[in-house]
Amino acid sequence: MPLPKPTPSELDILRVLWRHGPATVRAVHEQLGGGYTTYLKLLQIMAEKGLVTRTEADRAHIYRAVPSEHEVQTSLLGDLMQRAFGGSAAQLALRALETRRSSREELAQLRAMLDNYEQELTAPAGAMDDTTDQSKENKA
Amino acid sequence: MPLPKPTPSELDILRVLWRHGPATVRAVHEQLGGGYTTYLKLLQIMAEKGLVTRTEADRAHIYRAVPSEHEVQTSLLGDLMQRAFGGSAAQLALRALETRRSSREELAQLRAMLDNYEQELTAPAGAMDDTTDQSKENKA
C-alpha cells in the first residue's frame, strides 16, 4: 500500500496544509484550535506514516503534505464506494447529487464529463476522429 | 443524533441484513466468516446503538437492520462530503465518476437526474406544470 488513509483528525491537518501550503505545528494549531501538543503529536505520527514530510528551518519544523488532495479524495471515495455502494461509482454519484443542490457550473461540468464517458462507451479505444480528443483533458 | 454512523464491521453486517433480510447471528457469521462470537458481540453492540433490533424466535435471536441502505449511504456520503470535499456534492460526484467506468444505464440515470436539477434551477420552487411533481418522491 502506498500511503495509509488519513484518519479524520489527520485529514483536518492535511486540509490546512493543502490550503496554506507547508506550515509549522504552530500554524496548524492556530488554524484548528485545541492543544498545541495534540497537533505536534499528530504531525509526528503523520510523518512516520509518510503522510507529511518535514524539514527543519530555523528551530521550528516545517511540515508538508505528501499526498495531493486529489489523491486522498480518490482514495477515500474508492473506499466508501467499495464498502457502501458495492463498487458502483454511478450509484455513489447519484446518491451524492440527490443529497445536495449544486451550482449551475458544477452541473455543467458533470454533464460534460457524462458526455465524455458516453462517447467513450460508444466508440471505445481507438477509432476516433476528432471529438474523443477530449480525453486529453485529464488534469494534473 | 438519530443513529450513529456504522463502523466498517458494522457496515458489513448491515449489508448482509439488507441483502438477506432479518437473520440470526449464525447466518451473519456464515456469510462473513471469522469467529461466531465476534458477530454476536457486534450485533449486541449494534442493538445497543439502535442500528439493529432483535426479536426472540425460538432460541436464537433474529436481528433486523434499522436504517435503510439508502439512509446509511446518504449519511456516510454526507460525512465524507464535509470532511474531504468542502461540502460540494458535485465535486464529489465528479471525482467518483473520474475514478471508475460506469454502465450505460447508470450514466443515463445520472443524466436524467442532471436534467431534473437543471430544470429546477431554471424554474425554481412553485411555477410548475407537471415535471416538478417528482419532488414528492422524498423517501421515508
Added chain:
DNA sequence: GACTCTCTACGAAGATCTTCGTTGACACTA
C-alpha cells in the same frame, strides 16, 4: 548565571473498535 519563551520529544490516559475465549442456560439424545 538565572528567567522566560518556544520548540520538540516522550509517554500516558481515555475512547472506540475488533476479535475471541469462557461460561452458563437450555434442549436433545443415548
Added chain:
DNA sequence: TAGTGTCAACGAAGATCTTCGTAGAGAGTC
C-alpha cells in the same frame, strides 16, 4: 442421567485514535 450441541452473555486483550501533561533543549533577556 450423563454427554453433546447450540445459543446468548460477559469480559478481556490488543489495536488504533485522540488528547495532553510533563520534561528537556536551545535562544534571547535582565
